[in-house]
Amino acid sequence: MQAPFERAVQAHGARVLRVVGAVLGPGADAEDAWSETFLSALRAWPDLPEDADVAGWLVTIAHRKAVDVVRASARRGTVVAEPPEPGRRTAAVGAPAAGSTAHVDALDLVAAVAALPPRQREAVAYHHLAGLPHPQVARLTGRSAAAVRRSAADGVAALRRAGLDPEEPA
């Protein structure tokens, strides 16, 4: 890429933070994954082709970093149940109060996605929060497009029951 890296941080920094927050639960792990993602991206930036999909590329790196963070937590013997799948940690992230339809806060949504079962969480985080098409989510997570589509639908249904409604990405 010939463009200044700074522009990618401005354009996608908040989105990547929402995605890692949803996959890992908001907090220190998500922040570590965010920092590692953008540091790796900065290293590789000059070699990225001009026509690359920067958002998709960053989310792909973020996914790998989330896996790394979960593995590192597992080695430290902390809250992880089963490595290495990202997001499979038992951190108790409070789901929003049932029926609270008044104000859908972005942080509520990130926390609620983080509280979903792992496959639903990934499918919703990468599709609805990161904006990746289902086939790309499938490649990222090593599942079939149909499976991630189903997980995303189940996850969104669970979020709607909790009074939250992630929009379908454009």
Add this chain to the structure above:
Amino acid sequence: MTTPPSDLDRLRDRLADAAERDGTLDVAVRTLDSPVGPLLLAATPAGVVRIAFEGEGFDAVEDELARRVSPRVLLAPRRLDPAARWLDAYFAGRRLDAATGVALDRRLSSGYRREVLDRLATDVPYGAVATYGELAARTSSPRAVRAVGTACATNPLPLLVPCHRVVRSDGTPGRYRGGADAKRTLLALEQGALGGPVDARGEVADRPGT
């Protein structure tokens, strides 16, 4: 949906520090408010490489840095602390003869333009002014008045390399990256700090229009 800016700002600070340690912070940038409008400051590991005025378009300047230095351009204020401190003191009216304590990366100047800017930094002290012709006379091409004008007008390090002290022979300010008004403001600032305009020999002299 938005993330609270404070979280992201803190993470961005952390990223800048990590990149510095990692050796991948090729171009650190930050902005600074000043009496001549917001400035963009940029530094490589070697030193300050570019100072830009708002009128130049900060996005365009970052594009130029990405192309000519490295696309690894990142908001990272800490590397620019010495330059920001120098500029703050300068704008507060402190007489600072050269970019004392501020390392400069001169890679964006070469050839005759570089010679002109080097001459300027050594031969035209704080509060002084020289004409384009007077400055040309001190270089290897003593008649290259227009080339001196171009060198000053394209100075990548204005303020730190004081091209604002070079004026036209009729006393009008002449071209400046920050605009003629900014040039007048800087000359008035320096002369105000000294109690009157001085010429290139450091003697107080009246020069209309500056």
